[in-house]
Amino acid sequence: AQSVAQPEDQVNVAEGNPLTVKCTYSVSGNPYLFWYVQYPNRGLQFLLKYITGDNLVKGSYGFEAEFNKSQTSFHLKKPSALVSDSALYFCAVRDIAPNNNAGNMLTFGGGTRLMVKP
Amino acid sequence: DTEVTQTPKHLVMGMTNKKSLKCEQHMGHRAMYWYKQKAKKPPELMFVYSYEKLSINESVPSRFSPECPNSSLLNLHLHALQPEDSALYLCASSQDRDGSGRSYEQYFGPGTRLTVT
DSSP, X not given: OOEEEOOOSEEEEETTSOEEEXXXXXXXXXXXXXXXXXXXXXXXXXXXXXXXSXXXXXXXXXXXXXXXXXXXXXXXXXXXXXXXXXXXXXXXEXXXXXXXXXXXXXXXXXXXXXXXXX | OOOEXXXXXXXXXXXXXXXXXXXXXXXXXXXXXXXXXXXXXXXXXXXXXXXXXXXXEOSOOTTEEEEEEETTEEEEEEXXXXXXXXXXXXXXXXXXXXXXXXXXXXXXXOOEEEEEO
16 A cells, blocks of 8 residues: 655744655555645645656745655755744655546645744 | 635534535536544545546445535535544545546645534
8 A cells, every 4th residue: 555654743943944844655656745734724735746757846835845766755845944834744645546536545644743933 | 726615614513413514616626535634633535526426435434425416516414423523524626637647636625623512
């Protein structure tokens, strides 16, 4: 089965410093990877995805992620953190549906809470 | 427009009530999803509709009954729920995979916060 792991429950960073939220994956075949952010009492917002192509993927709100096949990782990064980036971040991988007509199923990691302090 | 709307935002219901959650999208997406999310946990997939047909039911109890009246709407009918069903219920939609198997991201609504008393 496809899976992703987020090894850190929480990441603390000072405003203006670079941030990294870690994600590792385990898949059979080519990985299709996603990052989502969730603010309190809100739905998930799509940040970026890796399907194929360049290993460095740029997304919304200044976030980027680096796909590393040898380390099976897809870490989320931002050069300069903002207090408003404080939220819950989920890494996800496309799962293998039992049939071909089942949309794009996702399996989520456990989530990482990012706290950016002024 | 990448908006998925959900109503109501909040719902409190007793264990004998019948209620429905509604979800709508106008992005032309042909796949729609229901998720259940407990606090500080990842979303758990409940149902997947593809081209208005139920394609995935993740062993969800029958007290949850999904319905897809048309390609833009998705309902979740609730009956005889238990207190442990209290959670944030999220709807999402995506383009279905194309012939090459390319995956598309899901767009989520803001959710319905359900409390079962």
